[in-house]
Structures are given as C-alpha cells and as structure tokens.
C-alpha cells in the first residue's frame with residue numbers, strides 16, 4: 814500500500830530532526846533563496862542543500878495540493894522542535910536521546926516517533942484542510 818503522506822512525513826521529519834535540511838527547503842521555497850546562498854548561510858555544501866531541496870520538494874507540493882501553506886507548517890514544526898547539537902552530538906528534540914549524525918536522528922524519528930509525525934498530520938495539517946480535497950488515494 815502506498816502511503817499517500819510519505820512525502821509530507823519526510824518533510825515533517827526534516828523539520829523535527831534536521832535544521833539545515835528544513836531551513837534549506839524553507840529558504841528555497843519561502844524566501845526564494847538560491848542553493849548557493851543557502852549553502853553559505855547554513856554552512857553546508859551546495860550539493861547537500863540541493864539534495865534536501867529535491868527530497869523536500871515533493872512534500873511541499875503535496876501540502877500545496879492539499880490547500881495548506883507549506884511555509885507556515887514548516888516554520889511551526891521547526892519552532893516546536895529545536896535541535897541542539899552543541900556537543901557534536903545530535904539530540905532528539907522529542908525524547909532527548911543523543912545520536913551521532915543527522916542521518917541517525919532522521920532514522921530515529923522515523924522509527925521511534927512515528928506517532929509524533931502522524932499526530933502532526935492529523936492534528937495540524939488535516940484539521941486545517943478539513944473540507945478541502947486531499948491527494949487522491951491510490952487504489
């Protein structure tokens with residue numbers, strides 16, 4: 814079965830667990846910044862920024878199709894979950910567990926905090942679009 818919210822879930826996980834990833838997508842789509850400007854601002858390579866934008870783009874488009882404002886949603890989620898990586902470790906903003914890389918943190922959120930991501934979809938996104946069309950279910 815195809816999860817029709819899989820692109821949006823990826824974007825939500827990015828906003829929870831990967832500040833550089835979230836801000837790359839946000840600056841690109843919401844502030845019309847170029848990948849090289851974002852790369853300088855976030856201190857990550859242009860190649861990495863492009864990767865985030867490419868993967869985040871599908872979630873942004875799905876949110877637009879649903880009739881929501883992706884910029885406001887990304888901003889809200891990012892401000893709910895601040896990532897602290899001051900000691901070189903990446904701390905989960907939900908349970909406080911520390912992992913060694915952004916990738917591990919994304920995986921941890923995907924596996925252990927599925928319910929948080931589902932709740933954001935149900936209580937933030939679906940509530941907002943109640944009555945509006947949702948992406949068509951593949952059957």
Ligand SMILES: [Zn+2]
Pocket residue numbers: 905906907908909910921922925926
């Ligand atoms: Zn956690």
